[in-house]
Amino acid sequence: MEPPTQIPDQPFRTQPVSFVRRGSRLQGRRREAWEELAEDFLLDVPRVHGADTSVAPGFVLDIDAAFSRSAPLIIEVGSGLGEAVASAATLDPDRNYLALEVYRPGLAQTMLRISQEELTNVRTSQVNAAEAFAGMIPESSAVEVWTFFPDPWHKTRHHKRRLVKEDYVELVARVLQPGGVFRLATDWSSYAVQMRAVLDASGHFENLHDGERSGARSPLTQVWESGVETVVGGAPVREGKDPVSTGNTGINEGIDTLGGWAPRFDGRIPTSFENKALTAGRMVFDLAYRRR
């Protein structure tokens, strides 16, 4: 197996990123949490030109030092409010959990959870995960990488901003140990199709559920048949505007003959984000791939 493609030094200043900087001001309890807890739970990262989601070239994290111990590492990308990572870390004290997030209020909330639940096996970092995976996180250092409900970027002209595409899959391959697992979930069929396509095309991964849940059992077939994503309540609707239609983007529109969908991962508790999607009647697609 070829090693993952060499990652260029500074690709991140010139590419569209998967996030927009919004609401980074902290108030009230979250501001206090940041001030009190960052020293213990937030990793100190040298930056490029002060950009607060960047990583200075050449910086490599000493993971054992960051956790004050050596243990298998799980990385959650886009950890939001920290619901999933805190729950998993509570149930699994023998593994280290690293939450990567660009959204400051989410990180503050995550640190509050870590502190309230007295967890010693979680660290957070305010960083563009793609940039961290290119150098800051050492090669083959993680046993699992999770990317749950990445921002869907519905409009076709915004698809280039989606996190899970070829370059990101290469970067995840770089940080995962051979045999390590990449877990993903999304509530949007067009993104689910994109995730499955890029991972199937990557020589670094094999689908742990290849061919499973195809045809009538596929959530994709069910979404296509129900049309749930094309009606109000499926996609975000702004007042006075038509609903965003995500359309059918699979190669087998109508019936998904490929399948490959994982069962719901036990370690992924429903976050408030997922609950909103389920309340809106959308389906959730899980994928799990093993690093070769």
Ligand SMILES: C[S@@+](CC[C@H](N)C(=O)[O-])C[C@H]1O[C@@H](n2cnc3c(N)ncnc32)[C@H](O)[C@@H]1O
């Ligand atoms: C839709 S939210 C889902 C949050 C969480 N996974 C959940 O299920 O509740 C996606 C999150 O990914 C974060 N995000 C987007 N791009 C990122 C990146 N390149 N690096 C780190 N976090 C990112 C966003 O700030 C946002 O909090």
